[in-house]
Amino acid sequence: MDHRDEQEFAEYFAARRDSVRRTAYLLCGDWHRADDLAQTAFVALHRRWRKIRDRAATDAYLRTTLVRAAIDESRRPWRRERYTDTPPEPPPSADPLADRVATREDLLAGLRRVPPRQRAVLVLRYFEGLDVSGVAKVLGCSEGNVKSQTARGLANLRDVLGEEVDTHG
Template identity: 80%
Template structure:
């Protein structure tokens, strides 16, 4: 990679690093793992940087790489086990989501219980504000698949939070 490409990449990295890290956090629910996922995505992008002709497609490539890294990481056997000190007592669900989710932490904990592909769709649709077509393109699947993953993901999030999830979009 020549000096000009390195400078362009450094500028792009500086502009996008915080956004990618936040997206990674929403995908995995842990800041340390989010840093690893963001780094993995940026390293993959750096490898391809000089060969990318359409600089307008860089965000989509980075997003796709990030989501795939999160899904791959979630498939590792040691990620399926969780140690807890006390078993949680189920609380009766009543009211709307905004009454139940008092903090961002509650939402992040709820997202952890949603399967990785569904979580990725929810993050891209509701956090990044992408439409169904853009999510389908980013994940390399059909729009129908995105719609069904969204519906299943919201159902799983409702179950995890024990509340009705209101969506607009």
């Protein structure tokens, strides 16, 4: 953008900033989120500033961008969270093993004692979240091999840790 375009955008921004922020607040109900939405809309406008031929349509473009940003933001999973004054109580545990948690160091030490191929399968399956076919592709082996290595690796890890290992995940 040349200097004249930058100056025009700066003047437009100064004139419209507060009203866009108020509109954003009405869309989302939170001043901090409204600031973010307004910023998103103005950044999008700045990118397209030179391409806007009809300056009279700038308000409509900015408003459309603002509404779309608000809708997109509301669809994000973390926006579905609801805040409460008190945290929920943890469910009572009938299983004494559920109260025992292996520390990260214990788990890493246990994994080091599992054979390398089994360790690779366990890491890819349970830490990277790959499915059986994904692990087979990464390791260049059959799905049956992945399944058997998973079973053997979990058995070895159970032996090394000396307790139940939760494999439901």
